[in-house]
Structures are given as C-alpha cells and as structure tokens.
Amino acid sequence: xxxxxxxxxxEKIWDHAAGxxxxxxxxxxxxxxxxxxxxFSQGKTLVKNKGVIATNGRxxxxxxxxxxxxxKSQ
Numbered sequence: 001x002x003x004x005x006x007x008x009x010x011e012k013i014w015d016h017a018a019g020x021x022x023x024x025x026x027x028x029x030x031x032x033x034x035x036x037x038x039x040f041s042q043g044k045t046l047v048k049n050k051g052v053i054a055t056n057g058r059x060x061x062x063x064x065x066x067x068x069x070x071x072k073s074q
Contacts, residue, residue: 010046011046011049011052013043013044016038016046016052020038027056028055029054031053032049033053035064
C-alpha cells in the first residue's frame with residue numbers, strides 16, 4: 001500500500017466523509033489540490049481527487065494557491 005506522500009496513494013472516503021460534512025455545514029470549504037469537490041461516489045477511495053484541503057471558506061482560494069505554489073516548486 002503506497003504512503004500518503006506517494007503519487008499512487010488514494011485518499012479513503014471513510015477518512016474524509018464526516019469531516020467534509022462538518023466543515024461544509026460550518027460554512028467552510030473542502031476540495032482536492034486542484035480545487036475540485038471531493039467525489040465520494042467512486043467507491044472506497046477518492047480516486048478522482050488528489051489530496052484534501054479544508055478551510056473556513058473565505059481563505060480557500062488563498063490556501064489553494066499557496067499549496068499549488070509549494071507543490072509546483074518541488
């Protein structure tokens with residue numbers, strides 16, 4: 001099984017479903033590293049998503065841009 005830092009790693013839905021609901025119901029935003037909503041309809045993993053970013057909503061675009069910048073520079 002690949003580690004979470006490896007490209008082949010896929011997030012598991014049971015690790016993120018409850019947290020995603022809580023953040024969104026509190027007014028926050030949850031996406032993957034590309035800004036796409038998490039797709040829980042694909043089975044046991046978030047196969048169509050890469051990574052998870054959760055914010056208060058207002059800062060989401062700023063955090064997303066910062067994360068992309070760091071990833072791009074690696």
